[in-house]
Amino acid sequence: MSEVADDRPDDRLWALAHAERAALAEDLAHLSPEQWRHGTLCGEWDVEEVVAHLTAAASVNQWQWLRSMLGARFRPDVHNRRRLDEHRGRTPAETLDRFRAVVTSTTAPSSHTPAYLGEVVVHAQDIRRPLGVTRTPDVDALTPVAEFYARRDFTVDSRKRVAGLGLRADDGPFRAGDGPLVTGSTLALVMVMAGRAAYLDELDGPGVVTLRERVAGV
Incomplete structure (x- = not known):
């Protein structure tokens, strides 16, 4: 850390x-x-x-x-x-x-x-x-980004993508929203909120279907 x-x-x-x-x-x-x-x-x-x-x-x-x-x-x-x-x-x-x-x-x-x-x-x-470089950013760095992305749109339409969904990181403290659940690493949640479809397969839960549709629509 x-x-x-x-x-x-x-x-x-x-x-x-x-x-x-x-x-x-x-x-x-x-x-x-x-x-x-x-x-x-x-x-x-x-x-x-x-x-x-x-x-x-x-x-x-x-x-x-x-x-x-x-x-x-x-x-x-x-x-x-x-x-x-x-x-x-x-x-x-x-x-x-x-x-x-x-x-x-x-x-x-x-x-x-x-x-x-x-x-x-x-x-x-x-x-x-x-x-194929496997370095992962520190969860300490990812968590404030995830929190910011979940609460507002700024340089990316992150808040719109996850509106009405419950987000839960399985490797750190990040939690946001209510609704159909989406779980995964903090990195995968951040990257999908930023519109990177490549990380969708790393997420689980009933909310992933909605999230996939929203990312595909961008």
Whole structure:
């Protein structure tokens, strides 16, 4: 489990995000050139593009985000593409160096720290799962993300996906909602709330049918 000395919630969450970024950077250091071009669970982006996106996310403050969104006419896909291209290096090695440089960043467009921790843990698995890398984020990092996703929509429509369902993690303290039950690991619950259908088969319970339909409809 992660050791976090500061009791202030945001400091604790940022420390967890930093640990998850560092773990991802360690995994990325072992990739072959072909693996950097491998597909991910994140739409059409390959591994290098997801890493560049994570670097951008850790480099843009509130005013930079607003200027970028204005320039993109409030089209998030255009904003994300432009910032990704800005932070991708000339080679995967340079892209990785740029990501390493923001491992301890606390820069973010807003104060919704659980969402930015979620961005790290979800995109890390977007990369790891297709590559067969088996590292699992710490339950301490996953639990606040699961709690945030279950109570509100922010960067993903997580709350809508699980509305009216009861969620129960079988490896940690996460519990949310009432209704047809969905059980599984905290990681699988987080990833499905983020819309990653690849994790649906790791969940059990009568609520999975509804959840599968909702994820397929996204």
